Amino acid sequence: MTDEAPPPDWVPAAGPARPSRITFLEMTARPAPRRAPPPLDAHALMRVEEPALAYFRWLYHHTGRDWMWIDRRRWDDDRLAAHLAAPGYALYVLYLKGGPAGFFELVPHDGGTRIDLGLFGIMPEFIGRKLGPFLLDQAIQLAWERGPQRLTVDTCTLDHPRALALYQKFGFAPYATRDRLAWPLGPDLAKLD
Numbered sequence: 001m002t003d004e005a006p007p008p009d010w011v012p013a014a015g016p017a018r019p020s021r022i023t024f025l026e027m028t029a030r031p032a033p034r035r036a037p038p039p040l041d042a043h044a045l046m047r048v049e050e051p052a053l054a055y056f057r058w059l060y061h062h063t064g065r066d067w068m069w070i071d072r073r074r075w076d077d078d079r080l081a082a083h084l085a086a087p088g089y090a091l092y093v094l095y096l097k098g099g100p101a102g103f104f105e106l107v108p109h110d111g112g113t114r115i116d117l118g119l120f121g122i123m124p125e126f127i128g129r130k131l132g133p134f135l136l137d138q139a140i141q142l143a144w145e146r147g148p149q150r151l152t153v154d155t156c157t158l159d160h161p162r163a164l165a166l167y168q169k170f171g172f173a174p175y176a177t178r179d180r181l182a183w184p185l186g187p188d189l190a191k192l193d
Contacts, residue, residue, distance in 0.1 A: 007074060009186030017181035018068065020156040023164055025172035027151040030144040034170060036133035041097050045138055048091040051084045053077055059093065059103050063121035068158045068182050072119075073189050088112060092142065094135050101126040104139045108146070115143045117153040127160070136170055158182055 006017065048055070057080075060072050072080065083089065088108035094101050102122035106115050117139055122131050143151050153172055155163040168174075184190075 004181045004183075006183045007186075009074065009189050010183045011186050014184040014186055014190070017183045018158060020068075020158045020180050020182050022154050022156040022178045022180055023174050024154045024176040024178070025152065025164075025167050025174050027140070027172050028149070031140065031171040033141060034133070034137045036137040037130070038134055039096055039101075039129070039131060043097075043101075044095045045135075046093055046095065048093055051091045053080055053084070056080065056084060056091070059100060060119070063103060063123050064119075066124050067121070067160060068184075069119075069121075070182060070185055073185055083107075088146075090142070092139070094131065094138075096126065096131070102131055102135050104135060106139070106143050106146070108148075112146065113148055114150045114152060115146055115148040117143065117151065120153065132162075132166055133170075136166060140170060156180070156182075 004017075057073070060069060063069070075083070084091070086107070088106075090106040091103065092105070093103045100123065104120040105118045107118040108115055120136065120139060122135065140151065151172075153167055155167060
């Protein structure tokens with residue numbers, strides 16, 4: 001696997017590291033719109049113009065809690081604030097009946113020639129309602145409207161079991177893999193602010 005050292009917050013009581021395989025995917029040409037059907041319930045996809053740290057942390061925690069989304073939980077406020085305020089960064093939240101049901105972020109790299117779908121997820125209580133295809137279609141279309149040459153995303157074996165297949169169904173192709181250990185959060189980081 002890997003000889004990764006545990007992060008500073010990890011303690012043995014948090015549990016052992018979990019092995020995972022990250023698959024990196026790309027799309028090098030804009031696909032024809034799939035136009036996945038929208039939710040039947042009242043919904044809105046909104047860009048969060050100035051994401052508050054607490055709101056982002058809440059979205060990240062609640063969307064990824066079942067899939068061991070932990071990396072951004074380890075970021076301090078300064079690092080997270082810089083990420084959210086980076087030029088061209090965009091956070092979109094899908095609201096269903098007025099409440100958040102999922103989100104994604106678009107992160108430009110290489111002068112905007114590459115856009116990374118840095119995070120993409122549906123909140124656990126909304127999984128199984130066919131929101132993933134709709135939200136992914138929206139993310140892809142919004143990313144390509146920015147005029148990149150390449151769109152990237154990654155997923156790992158700890159994510160939803162259908163994540164990789166969904167990305168491939170929508171036109172992403174794997175180009176690399178990497179094995180990694182996912183260390184559970186230490187007690188101070190495990191609680192939500």
